[in-house]
Amino acid sequence: xxxxxxxxxxxxREMGARRIGLYLVLLAGIVFYLIPVExxxxxxxxxxxxxxxxxxxxxxxxxxxxVSSAIRAWETLRPGLVDSMLMAIPATILSALFGSLAAYxxxxxxxxxxxxVVVLIIAGIFIPYQAxxxxxxxxxxxxWPGLVTGFVNTVFGFVTGGNWAYPRSGNVQLIQLTITHAAxxxxxxxxxxxxxxxxxxxxxxxxxxxxxxxxxSIYKNIIFPLSLPMFAVTLxxxxxxxxxxxxxxxxxxxxxxxxxxxQRLVRLTGGVQQDFTLTMxxxxxxxxxxxxxxxxxxxxxxxxVAE
Amino acid sequence: xxxxxxxxxxxxxxxRSAARRTAPTDDKVATDGGTxxxxxxxxxxxxxxxxxxxxxxxxxxxxxxxxxxGFFVYGAIFxxxxxxxxxxxxxxxxxxxxxxxxxxxxxxxxxxGAFWQATQNTIVLLVVFTLLCLVVGLLAAILIDQQIRFExxxxxxxxxxxxxxxxxxxxxxxxxxxxxxxxxxxxxxxxNLEGLLVTLLKPEAINATVLQxxxxxxxxxxxxxxxxxxxxxxxxxVVFLAGLRxxxxxxxxxxxxxxxxxxxxYMRVIVPQLRASAVSASVVLMVFALKxxxxxxxxxxxxxxxxxxxxxxxxxxEAFTGGNEWAYGSAIAIVLFxxxxxxxxxxxxxEYRRGEL
Numbered sequence: 001x002x003x004x005x006x007x008x009x010x011x012x013r014e015m016g017a018r019r020i021g022l023y024l025v026l027l028a029g030i031v032f033y034l035i036p037v038e039x040x041x042x043x044x045x046x047x048x049x050x051x052x053x054x055x056x057x058x059x060x061x062x063x064x065x066x067v068s069s070a071i072r073a074w075e076t077l078r079p080g081l082v083d084s085m086l087m088a089i090p091a092t093i094l095s096a097l098f099g100s101l102a103a104y105x106x107x108x109x110x111x112x113x114x115x116x117v118v119v120l121i122i123a124g125i126f127i128p129y130q131a132x133x134x135x136x137x138x139x140x141x142x143x144w145p146g147l148v149t150g151f152v153n154t155v156f157g158f159v160t161g162g163n164w165a166y167p168r169s170g171n172v173q174l175i176q177l178t179i180t181h182a183a184x185x186x187x188x189x190x191x192x193x194x195x196x197x198x199x200x201x202x203x204x205x206x207x208x209x210x211x212x213x214x215x216x217s218i219y220k221n222i223i224f225p226l227s228l229p230m231f232a233v234t235l236x237x238x239x240x241x242x243x244x245x246x247x248x249x250x251x252x253x254x255x256x257x258x259x260x261x262x263q264r265l266v267r268l269t270g271g272v273q274q275d276f277t278l279t280m281x282x283x284x285x286x287x288x289x290x291x292x293x294x295x296x297x298x299x300x301x302x303x304x305v306a307e
Numbered sequence: 308x309x310x311x312x313x314x315x316x317x318x319x320x321x322x323r324s325a326a327r328r329t330a331p332t333d334d335k336v337a338t339d340g341g342t343x344x345x346x347x348x349x350x351x352x353x354x355x356x357x358x359x360x361x362x363x364x365x366x367x368x369x370x371x372x373x374x375x376x377g378f379f380v381y382g383a384i385f386x387x388x389x390x391x392x393x394x395x396x397x398x399x400x401x402x403x404x405x406x407x408x409x410x411x412x413x414x415x416x417x418x419x420g421a422f423w424q425a426t427q428n429t430i431v432l433l434v435v436f437t438l439l440c441l442v443v444g445l446l447a448a449i450l451i452d453q454q455i456r457f458e459x460x461x462x463x464x465x466x467x468x469x470x471x472x473x474x475x476x477x478x479x480x481x482x483x484x485x486x487x488x489x490x491x492x493x494x495x496x497x498x499n500l501e502g503l504l505v506t507l508l509k510p511e512a513i514n515a516t517v518l519q520x521x522x523x524x525x526x527x528x529x530x531x532x533x534x535x536x537x538x539x540x541x542x543x544x545v546v547f548l549a550g551l552r553x554x555x556x557x558x559x560x561x562x563x564x565x566x567x568x569x570x571x572x573y574m575r576v577i578v579p580q581l582r583a584s585a586v587s588a589s590v591v592l593m594v595f596a597l598k599x600x601x602x603x604x605x606x607x608x609x610x611x612x613x614x615x616x617x618x619x620x621x622x623x624x625e626a627f628t629g630g631n632e633w634a635y636g637s638a639i640a641i642v643l644f645x646x647x648x649x650x651x652x653x654x655x656x657x658e659y660r661r662g663e664l
């Protein structure tokens with residue numbers, strides 16, 4: 001297609017009717033995939049008058065433009081965004097690190113029977129989380145505090161006098177949620193790293209082995225530096241998964257002062273009288289972290305998804 | 308039998324270590340004696356192990372993550388299965404009585420109309436959503452694969468909804484489907500189609516002049532499926548696009564030389580080669596459909612009504628709200644788990660048979 005010369009019109013003529021039809025369909029696709037997001041952004045910046053007077057997808061300018069809903073939504077969601085980050089970033093890093101180590105031990109080092117472990121790990125990706133919710137709740141609210149309290153009071157009894165109690169604050173619940181997410185993220189991270197490690201050539205590792213390198217030094221000096229691009233993919237993908245989750249937070253965080261962004265958004269939309277300028281502002285603000293990650297690292301996200 | 312095998316193995320190991328000790332170590336002693344002795348001792352130790360040395364050597368890497376994930380995934384599922392056999396309910400989290408196990412909760416499920424309604428909704432959602440996603444995703448992938456300009460932009464935008472949280476998309480679609488002035492109804496009004504659709508879709512005994520997508524039993528589930536299609540068809544597109552790119556260009560050229568039209572070429576030559584992509588995409592999509600809890604919960608809370616109740620929402624409602632029917636909720640969770648297993652077990656088995664794991 002010669003585009004360097006000639007007017008846009010002649011370029012169009014060169015393309016022919018089929019080509020134009022193709023691009024029109026593709027543009028319709030863009031409208032389809034973007035209109036809910038565009039409508040949300042248009043709606044969040046409207047006054048109540050403009051909201052009732054204009055079509056939902058038409059942005060309001062001048063008189064009808066207002067940031068008051070956006071500010072209200074931001075104030076409601078801000079603590080949730082902080083808690084989400086405090087939870088999602090460590091959980092993502094832990095999952096990725098564990099996933100990389102597991103994939104190394106299950107791929108690069110070859111031993112009989114490892115496929116059985118791999119099958120168990122991969123099946124763990126597809127578990128509906130409802131199947132673990134009740135034990136998870138009992139574990140984090142009953143068993144674990146009981147164990148830790150008993151341990152501390154027995155071992156450090158001379159300090160605590162047996163009166164130490166497991167702290168049940170919102171922050172502790174946030175740490176518990178972080179560990180939970182880290183654990184359930186291991187299977188998918190292992191799978192992502194495993195398919196990557198399968199493609200690394202054996203020769204280099206064999207050579208290192210003959211030179212007497214230990215398994216750990218092979219990981220540290222060869223595998224880990226080689227897997228940095230895959231760490232980017234895994235971190236990006238897993239961050240969006242953890243940040244976007246609602247179910248685990250719903251069950252494991254019951255302190256109204258410590259709630260993640262998705263939880264706060266549900267509370268914002270749960271009212272009887274729906275104020276759509278406010279809920280749309282909430283939706284857009286809650287979506288911002290993953291949206292930004294997607295815009296800047298879309299390539300890595302697509303790779304993580306395609307596995 | 309077993310004894311013979313172990314004996315054979317030890318004999319083999321002894322032979323191997325003997326061979327290793329003679330030939331290469333002799334060389335090494337000549338060059339530097341010190342390490343060779345340590346080497347010999349280590350090799351001897353390795354050969355006396357009951358399992359492969361690689362298993363031992365690699366375990367510090369995979370064992371901690373596998374134990375952690377295994378505890379939370381399989382330990383919890385096993386425990387959940389036990390809980391589903393008790394009669395545990397009520398506010399106290401320590402109240403499960405494990406001495407009296409029976410299948411009472413499963414019997415209760417069979418007689419529960421809400422359970423059958425939720426199962427039906429779950430399966431309809433699963434099947435219709437997955438098929439539609441595959442069709443839309445395949446069409447989008449074929450269109451994008453036509454050597455177009457700005458390919459990356461198109462792909463990025465089509466996949467964008469998938470990066471959003473279910474909670475965010477549910478909030479957005481609640482507004483899209485709003486009866487009075489949501490986008491869908493505004494468009495239909497522009498096209499003069501609203502009146503027609505109201506008469507077509509309106510459930511009996513309801514008097515309405517506007518389409519209430521999410522409340523009517525005729526439209527609620529299709530509306531949710533459409534929103535989920537919007538969110539995940541981009542995923543199917545990415546998977547199919549990778550499949551299309553893996554097909555050698557000669558196949559296209561051969562079909563072209565044979566004079567096949569574009570449509571025929573795709574139907575006869577290209578699409579049949581995308582079977583593997585379609586299978587792996589549908590497994591993931593079905594699992595997403597089973598997890599659609601977040602979407603429906605954000606849309607309708609824990610009481611979505613019979614139209615939208617799926618097993619995931621029913622489980623949460625029974626176990627975590629109202630009377631905290633832990634055992635009953637666990638039984639529903641086990642049904643959900645078995646459904647997921649029915650989908651993934653054949654898939655993993657076929658992957659294993661093809662040596663893809």
